[in-house]
Amino acid sequence: MHQISPEDLASILSGDPEELDVHLQLVEKDFPIKDCSARFHCHCLTVDANGRVKPDRLAEFMRNAIVNYAIPKSRLDEARARDAKYKSGSAVAALHHEALGTFTDLKNSGEGGEMLLYLLAERFLKIPQVLCKMDLKTDSRVHYHGADGVYASVNDDGILKLFWGESKMYADPTAAVRDCLSSLAPFLIEIDHEGANRERDLVLLSDKADLNDPNLTSAFKKYFNKSSTLSNRVEYCGIALIAFDASFYPPNSVKAVADQVLKAAKNEIEKWTKSVAKRLCAEKLQSFDVQFFCVPIPSAEGFRDTFFEKLGINT
Template identity: 35%
Template sequence: MVEEASVIERFQALVRGGNGSLLDFLPPFEDAVTVPGTATLVRTHFVAHDMNGAPAVEQLAGAMAEAAVDFCIPRDKIERALAESARTGSAAPIVSLNEQARDLFVKSAGSGEGGELLLFLLLERVLGRPQLISKMPLKTSSAMHVHGSDGIHASLAEDGVLDVYWGESKLYQSSSAAFKDCFESIAPFLKDDGVEERKRDLLLVRDHLNVSQAALAAHLLEYFDESNPKTLRVRWNGVCLVGFDHKKYPNLSALDEKQHQALSQQVGRWHETIGGRLDEFELVGVNIDLFCIPMPDVNALRTRVLKRMGAM
């Protein structure tokens, strides 16, 4: 039991960064809500405003761009660069990683990789679930997107159950299209008949596990070995990010009671839409964390992230 506790602690220590600055720029609206009749927990966030009353898109884009190396580059490569920097006193190895991360992104404001980056941040810094695989280095071309799910993270419980979280992100102008396409995309990984979709991604996890500690990696890989009974201790879950344009963008810190109530009613309508889509794609019984993030302009955020990274 002591050994298992040590494994859990080492696994949890893989989480990178704190949630402070991220949630300062992306504060929650009210408490998380479980959609009635489902196992989906919805967290609604809005972009914060500065003292001049402008949405803090630039600051949020900066926080996202700063996480590009963590998102794109495997941990062992980051650790080697940090060790080399400490040995030589030069920042060159770290600068090189930033350049590599930048070059992996699709150079297009319409790319979905900005959503994947934000989803990664929410998974690690808000939910505290470490990344199992960094898919970005597996791309054969910077003009291509990664295949399969938008991210694979996990948590390890005291009872030895490994919860695997399949990620899907959609940043669209339309909320209706974003919810529909998000659940349609993630459904194959979460339904009982999604064995082949899961298997393809899990083969990548097995071959490219983003864990540099040999003993911890060996322990985790047992969960993905079909001949090992630990495969019976794996549970599938989903994490979704749905972002969309929202007119008359609210400043949460300046809402009066009437405005807060009106916004709460709007959020409730989004919950109803989510419930309908979950039923449509037969996902009502699956554990899903959903981040609902209305934005002033999703394309503007994607563009600002790429510019902050120097990718366009």
């Protein structure tokens, strides 16, 4: 195997895409951003038949997927095989416990946003994670220095599109857009050299990438071998996510109406996309393929606390 096909990468996706729809309602998909190559996607929390939004359920859904996020694919596959052989669940359960231990207990942690980005990248965009950053952490109380995630797809011309992920979960959407794209920009626009922000992740991709198949992993790593011509067939792209406070969700004691929440979110799309377009231009990212996720929630701080509560972590 020399070059990787779209089917190769699709084969390593994990999880049921429809499960995402239980917790997140699609507001807008592939919304164009004026004068930019970026595409804008918006989700809000679903409203159930009782008129409730359930951020706790979203947090539990995220918690239940942490093994796929935080454990390399080959290790998880080995654990599944062992459990199948011995008709047990202990090997995967042990990895779940290990995955929990990789999350930090720092109060200002952005790992909830990073986890949400992972789920939307894999289950909505169908772009798989190719570098498991949580497995690279040497201390759970220290954030991994690099992008919030690394994902990859292959286009029809055989170009490997490498997506650097960045997420911010703030109360204010404008601040979230600013800081998210400011953090993402160096990974896309810097010239390749040893001091570039992306260099450490590129080195790790050439060594630590895990696509759950030795031949596929070997072929993938060739794209990051500086002595291989395939290294010239990598396009740098971005996946950005912001989650922020939205006032259109009613208080807990008031029933929400799904259509009204959806309509309120749609009414804000133009304002949000203008803010994103302005920042993309300021960061010189107009020509880059950036998949931008916008997730308005009742409270960014409240959701961060809820997510870590579900993980059993006291912040």
